[in-house]
Amino acid sequence: MPLLKRLPRPVGLLAVLVLALVLVIGCAALPSLENREPSWALPQDQARETRIGRSASEPLAAHPGLAGIHPLPNAREAFATRVLMAQMADRTLDVQYYIWRADTTGLLLLDALIQAADRGVRVRLLLDDMNTAGLDPLLRAADAHPNLDLRLFNPFVVRSARWMGFVSDFSRLNRRMHNKSFTADNLISVVGGRNVGDEYFGATEDVLFSDLDVMVAGEVVSEVSSDFDRYWGSASSYPAELILGAASQVDRDHLDDAIREVRQTERARDYLRAVERSDFVREVRESDLQLEWARTRVFSDAPGKGLGYVEEDGLLSSQLSETIGPVNRQFNLVSPYFIPTETGVAALRRMTERGIRVRVLTNSLSATDVAIVHSGYARYREDLLEAGIELYEMKPLPEHAEMARTIDSVGASATSLHAKTFEVDGNWVFVGSYNFDPRSNDLNTELGFLIESPNLARQLVATFDETVPKLAYRVRLDDDGDLYWTSETDDGTERWDTEPGTGWFKRFSVGFFSLLPIEGLL
Template identity: 50%
Template sequence: MQRSPYLSIARFVRTPGVRALPLLCALTLTACQLPAPGPRTASTALGVSEAQATPLGAAIAGELAAHPGLSGIDPLAKPLEAFAARVDLVRTAQRTLDVQYYIWRNDLTGTLLLEALREAADRGVRVRLLLDDNGIPASLDATLAALDAHPNVEVRLFNPFAVRRPKSIGFLTDFSRLNRRMHNKSMTADGMATILGGRNIGDEYFGATDGVVFADLDVLAIGPAASDVAHDFDRYWSSAPAWPAHEILPAPQPAQLDTLDRAAQAVQTNPSAAAFIAALQEKTDVRRLLDGTLPLEWAPTRLVSDDPAKAQGKAAPESLVLSQLRDILGEPKRELDLVSPYFVPGEVGTQYFTQLAANGVTVRVLTNSLEATDVLPVHAGYARRRKALLEGGVELFELRRAAGTQTTKEQAPGAFGSSGSSLHAKTFAVDGQRVFVGSLNFDPRSANLNTELGLVIESPALAGKIETAFWHQVPQLAYQAKLDASGSLYWIRQTADGTTRYDTEPNSRWSTRLAVWFFSILPIEWLL
């Protein structure tokens, strides 16, 4: 997975045959600038009465009336179910679809979901698609331009690149702007139901690849949470960094939507897509929601979302997600259970977590191990603070590459990718009472550069599930990092046969560990 614009630059400059292009672009800066912004079509989320009048609104009206002021929450942990729920949510919509993502791949799952959006538009649904331009491949430009030309679809690109191929040129001419990205992820139908969380749109997020497979978490939410997300989408949709696609992309080709149709048909006959096509035939959580058989956790919820002006470096500190979380959650009194795939606490975060532990709060963190990480520089940012965290009383667990199976040989991820299983969920529970689910990583990029989105859910039941996982499941799925009497790091792994100890990072090569050390001494922590 691509983690940051810094990594994009590194990959670009190593590509054979393109080393002269940055210089050429630097000499012709005018070709690398965005066009003057034109007029924008005004549109907003449905009003309450309009949303309630939709078939989706009518189907859940009774449940909402029985739980006034509360949101209905359904966790989506299984990848196939999370994919099928999205497709069914699109198919259920009758009036509006508001779709906001950081990454959208031009692959099996990305193609099927784009086709579902086009079909929704064909039946009269207004589709607003807002994508971060760093997270979409250039190969999707023609398809997105064609979708944008559909009378019921409008596509906007957040913080776009003027040069489309290769986009990396833009980082060399406009780094301060393009280094800030929209990391939000949500899909909302008719203003009544939304899916949000950690998953982007791509095969690796739904288990449809032989490469990296992300362990992730979303929630399906109805009630006030869905309405809040719909109105927050309006805020991003009308923000200055959200550019109409037709001002950025090449002119649409009339036959391109036919190409999308053929690609979707080809996917449906592809043997590798069999599990996904089968999942669409099953009764999804969205269908259970419609027929009243979906068990929901009803709870007060609060939406936390960065001001989109953060992408321009102009947001007030109190408008940022971390500030909102502090105001809503307060200080943990008993325990903090945190799941973050990209955990780079930095000096301030390390002091915060160790101070909590010093005050008697149980602090447990689950992140990726070196063998499971998909980005070495991020692991280096975590490893740099690991000893200080352990010395301060924080408990650290590192997810194994293939949880529940034995790794038989050393495996070395590259700086920009790896194969196997990797944690991607972003969630935490406080005092067994409150849960956060969303896009936020505990790293400097999420705190200071990227925009983020999530829900704080007042639910002892959901918080209890995370607490129980840390006590019973995590030790079986992860290594635990520890310090011995001399202050040296070691790792333990619990198995049916007992405890295995590792004195170096498990299942890693010396060259990989050397690379981690090298990244840890570079002044790049603020980028991670």
């Protein structure tokens, strides 16, 4: 190795060591799936005999062919929904997430799954392995429960020094399962943008996310369950024990202690009291929850996308475009990580040239939690504005918390936008995990509902008309083609000529990253 010979001795030794580690890790193969035990969702005819099935039978019979929809913009209601579903389930819980934190709400929700398993409910938990660092003892212990089966999607073989896994197996590990679903007895499901963690459920004073899920009841849930089965049985889903090893008593004690300790904290008690007092919980328990009845379809990427094996017709984006068809009147988009690419800008420009009104809400630089992604979006702002797109950027909102809690469609109740939804022609509404960026389109797997509901569409349009101008900056171009930002206030209109609420270094960093050829990874 002549190159190593030319390096100084300490550097050469370090390079040899790193190379040896990479080679060793590269040789660490994933285990065989040959003896993996198959399982499938509970058939809906059996699900109708559960408590959920009996309570839902009358309203479902009164709305044949339709799904009962309840949007969940409120973070605490979104948490309460999942806990109540776990408590009400009699036969099965199928749960699929990109992120599951070991924080207050993450441990409380894991405890709800374990309690369901204690009652004899079969729990299948499918987690993407990207964000499980440090959780192996807890995951091993949960998987050891006889009624709880845990699988990891695209797992890291070596559990420490994960960056080495990226070096040796980047093509696979760069593809992640971004889907989020929580399904009880194959009759009720929650799908949307939220992961599991305090920042998604309003249980932290740090970074909070404005997000949106929908709870859906009815026959369409069988499509969610079938999709879960596809992922559960895919070539990317590995039984946890094959990756993590068997649980020890120390692991079990660690999980029990973690759950007990979090339940004893003042934060958890205050949070649970607030959830328990919510109107939502009362309405559910009194069977008084209002539902929107609408035709609803599930859209999902084929799980083979996690290994790069999927045709164009297996992509969520292609399926949505084919179903919705051409946009005729209006398109309102909410996307926290919006990177339209040149192709997307051209498509939006063709809309506006046909007289279609296009409005986009994304995060401002001061509100985003991923500044490098903002760099991928920022380079297209001038092109978008020149094409006639109305562009809004969400403000960081701690000072607007009370106002933000009143938003029903977008669910802005925090500091950073995380909801992924759009409205088309006053008729269609999509809610799911899909971001309008290259990663969602080309690398990660995604999931969402397409709902045919003029009523829900009107709510999202009204949010853009009435609320977005108050909670977001409007981005514009001046006569010289330079960007500026405006905001509506009680005293009139305020203007900025640089990105509001940011320092020069953050703006410089975003500008620098926008020059790098990394768009396909964002």
